[in-house]
Amino acid sequence: MSKLKIKTVEDFQKEGKSAEILFWVGCAGSFDDRAKRITKAFVKILNSANISFGVLGKDESCTGDPAKRAGNEFLFQMQAMSNIEVLNSYEIKTIVTTCPHCFNTIKNEYPELGGVYEVYHHTQFINKLLEEGRFSIDGGTFRGKKITYHDPCFLGRANKVYNAPRNLIKKIDAELSELKRCKSKALCCGAGGAQMFKESEKGEKEINIERANEIKDNPAKIVATGCPFCNTMLTDGTKSFEDNDTVEVFDVAELIVKAKDL
Amino acid sequence: MQLIPNIIFSTILLISIGFFVRNLKRLRRNINLGRGQTEPINNKPQRWRNMIRIALGQSKMVRRPIAGVLHIVVYLGFIIINIELIEIIIDGVFGTHRIFSSMGVFYGFLIGSFEIFAVLVLISVLIFWFRRNLIRLKRFYELKMIGWPKLDADLILYFEIVLMSLFLLMNATDVGFQNMNNGNVISGMIYPYFTEFSIESLHVFERTFWWLHIIGILIFLNYLYYSKHLHIILAFPNTFYGSIENKGKLNNMNSVTNEVNIMLGKSNESEISEDVNFGASDVKDLSWLQLLNAYSCTECGRCTNSCPANITGKKLSPRKIMMDIRDRIEEVGKIIDLNGSFVDDNKKLIGDYISEEELWACTSCNACVEECPISINPLSVIMDMRRYLIMENSSAPGELNNMMSNIENNGAPWPYNQQDRLNWNE
Ligand code: SF4
Numbered sequence: 001m002s003k004l005k006i007k008t009v010e011d012f013q014k015e016g017k018s019a020e021i022l023f024w025v026g027c028a029g030s031f032d033d034r035a036k037r038i039t040k041a042f043v044k045i046l047n048s049a050n051i052s053f054g055v056l057g058k059d060e061s062c063t064g065d066p067a068k069r070a071g072n073e074f075l076f077q078m079q080a081m082s083n084i085e086v087l088n089s090y091e092i093k094t095i096v097t098t099c100p101h102c103f104n105t106i107k108n109e110y111p112e113l114g115g116v117y118e119v120y121h122h123t124q125f126i127n128k129l130l131e132e133g134r135f136s137i138d139g140g141t142f143r144g145k146k147i148t149y150h151d152p153c154f155l156g157r158a159n160k161v162y163n164a165p166r167n168l169i170k171k172i173d174a175e176l177s178e179l180k181r182c183k184s185k186a187l188c189c190g191a192g193g194a195q196m197f198k199e200s201e202k203g204e205k206e207i208n209i210e211r212a213n214e215i216k217d218n219p220a221k222i223v224a225t226g227c228p229f230c231n232t233m234l235t236d237g238t239k240s241f242e243d244n245d246t247v248e249v250f251d252v253a254e255l256i257v258k259a260k261d262l
Numbered sequence: 263m264q265l266i267p268n269i270i271f272s273t274i275l276l277i278s279i280g281f282f283v284r285n286l287k288r289l290r291r292n293i294n295l296g297r298g299q300t301e302p303i304n305n306k307p308q309r310w311r312n313m314i315r316i317a318l319g320q321s322k323m324v325r326r327p328i329a330g331v332l333h334i335v336v337y338l339g340f341i342i343i344n345i346e347l348i349e350i351i352i353d354g355v356f357g358t359h360r361i362f363s364s365m366g367v368f369y370g371f372l373i374g375s376f377e378i379f380a381v382l383v384l385i386s387v388l389i390f391w392f393r394r395n396l397i398r399l400k401r402f403y404e405l406k407m408i409g410w411p412k413l414d415a416d417l418i419l420y421f422e423i424v425l426m427s428l429f430l431l432m433n434a435t436d437v438g439f440q441n442m443n444n445g446n447v448i449s450g451m452i453y454p455y456f457t458e459f460s461i462e463s464l465h466v467f468e469r470t471f472w473w474l475h476i477i478g479i480l481i482f483l484n485y486l487y488y489s490k491h492l493h494i495i496l497a498f499p500n501t502f503y504g505s506i507e508n509k510g511k512l513n514n515m516n517s518v519t520n521e522v523n524i525m526l527g528k529s530n531e532s533e534i535s536e537d538v539n540f541g542a543s544d545v546k547d548l549s550w551l552q553l554l555n556a557y558s559c560t561e562c563g564r565c566t567n568s569c570p571a572n573i574t575g576k577k578l579s580p581r582k583i584m585m586d587i588r589d590r591i592e593e594v595g596k597i598i599d600l601n602g603s604f605v606d607d608n609k610k611l612i613g614d615y616i617s618e619e620e621l622w623a624c625t626s627c628n629a630c631v632e633e634c635p636i637s638i639n640p641l642s643v644i645m646d647m648r649r650y651l652i653m654e655n656s657s658a659p660g661e662l663n664n665m666m667s668n669i670e671n672n673g674a675p676w677p678y679n680q681q682d683r684l685n686w687n688e
Pocket residue numbers: 565568569570571572578579580623624625626627628629630631640641644
């Protein structure tokens with residue numbers, strides 16, 4: 001695949017300019033093979049809308065969320081403070097991220113530690129672009145197709161962002177077929193609270209299998225989500241279906257890229 | 263001689279109130295064993311609105327329509343019928359009889375609505391009993407719910423049944439009241455079953471029901487402290503003080519901020535306070551709000567019922583966590599009652615009540631917080647106990663230690679080099 005046009009905030013600084021937004025890529029978006037595709041999809045959207053955005057590149061580091069939720073407040077605050085120092089040194093004002101965990105941490109937990117920014121989840125930001133007339137989505141390959149949506153806990157319950165991703169699914173003219181447990185009643189994918197990085201405790205089944213079964217009961221063959229970790233968990237979960245019942249998991253940004261053939 | 267019933271009544275009333283106040287003081291003392299709360303109690307208007315909406319307006323209850331509507335009936339009935347208590351107490355203290363009956367039609371309207379509510383409450387309580395004991399809803403059963411919690415839940419229902427029946431019977435056997443034919447909408451239908459008794463025996467019946475009713479209420483009042491029914495009082499402060507921030511925000515520990523500032527050379531040693539222990543291993547390390555949460559818990563199980571870990575068969579149950587805290591704080595309270603101050607009993611919340619396995623199963627998904635009808639936050643407790651396990655006890659699962667050392671060394675939870683952060687665009 002050809003390289004996408006990206007610039008670091010450092011590049012902007014050297015040119016004596018500043019970017020409109022900082023795209024906070026996140027650890028999953030930088031290193032996880034599946035999540036990298038989400039990163040690229042969002043960059044394609046930004047480029048097609050002609051948004052001047054910068055990334056931190058090698059200046060970016062973990063927000064500290066998994067450490068904090070594991071109970072290591074010390075490590076979290078070390079990460080937070082050094083990230084805030086970097087962000088403030090580049091005079092960052094607006095941050096957009098494709099990861100609800102980064103979103104939640106920077107938006108809710110950084111301000112008290114000196115990091116005050118306007119923070120958007122990418123689904124919110126794309127909606128903003130639509131409202132401002134800087135980007136358009138009209139139908140495309142998913143017209144009339146059934147798509148279901150899995151609410152990431154850190155986007156939905158944690159920050160009450162339920163409508164932004166749903167609105168985008170409607171914009172690609174797909175038929176949104178809600179899961180039984182959705183919005184504030186949504187079931188977790190099983191990754192949060194640092195669970196992503198450890199085996200789960202003894203039980204009857206894995207949480208992602210429980211959720212995947214619910215997805216299987218839904219007539220939609222595509223499940224959209226807005227979190228790289230949910231994406232991994234649901235992909236693993238739906239893969240476990242024996243009957244080759246194929247359900248595809250996509251980030252909302254990927255659906256838009258496909259719909260518009262970007 | 264005339265005055266004897268009044269004196270007996272006043273004495274019983276005073277003793278009950280005395281006991282009740284004593285328990286409230288004990289409650290306040292126990293809750294105050296907790297630490298300070300990090301979220302400032304700002305934005306009072308918002309907090310009042312929350313209390314009115316969630317506690318008074320029962321807004322969260324209808325997330326489960328059947329239980330929600332039934333609960334609202336019992337709750338409204340409880341509040342409305344208790345207006346009658348004013349008359350009963352005045353009558354009892356001054357030896358009057360139905361002092362407000364002179365209000366005429368309005369009195370009939372009041373008593374009439376009380377009687378209708380009494381019947382509705384009876385029906386709802388019976389349905390509750392069926393759900394709990396015959397349909398055996400899963401949510402009411404787990405290990406922690408065996409024994410006292412189960413008995414407590416049933417006792418409350420029996421109390422309600424007895425009190426409502428006594429109220430109706432007391433009205434039905436009150437010949438004067440029946441002859442007024444004003445407000446006896448339900449009791450008027452029971453009255454005919456008593457007509458074969460003489461006026462004198464009816465009077466004895468009426469007095470007996472009247473006394474049993476008020477004594478029952480006073481017993482119930484003093485039962486609250488020992489019961490999950492305490493929520494009828496504590497739901498109010500609990501929803502007032504409950505967090506008004508985004509649920510995703512987990513508090514930043516100030517004690518840690520101080521230490522980190524020292525490490526980064528932004529502050530000097532002298533500013534840090536001695537003997538801070540990080541996180542919570544016992545009830546006294548929790549905040550007063552978390553302890554208030556525990557005393558308020560209705561043991562309804564909405565949290566556990568929506569907990570992904572619990573649904574998939576893990577040991578974790580947010581309801582159990584809250585109940586464990588209450589059990590432990592009561593235990594600590596008793597030690598203080600006995601000795602005047604706390605003496606170490608070699609027990610802790612972690613280990614003796616809550617296992618590490620439970621704590622590590624949480625995904626911090628906030629489902630429990632979202633579902634709780636009275637704004638309890640089990641997740642905050644779980645996080646504070648994890649903080650203890652990691653920062654004081656260094657007892658994290660091995661994989662989490664790997665994750666954390668990756669973050670420390672290369673700024674990501676996986677072992678990738680920070681220099682390679684842009685490689686996704688290769
Ligand atoms: S936050 Fe933790 S305890 Fe609460 S429902 Fe989710 S997994 Fe269960």
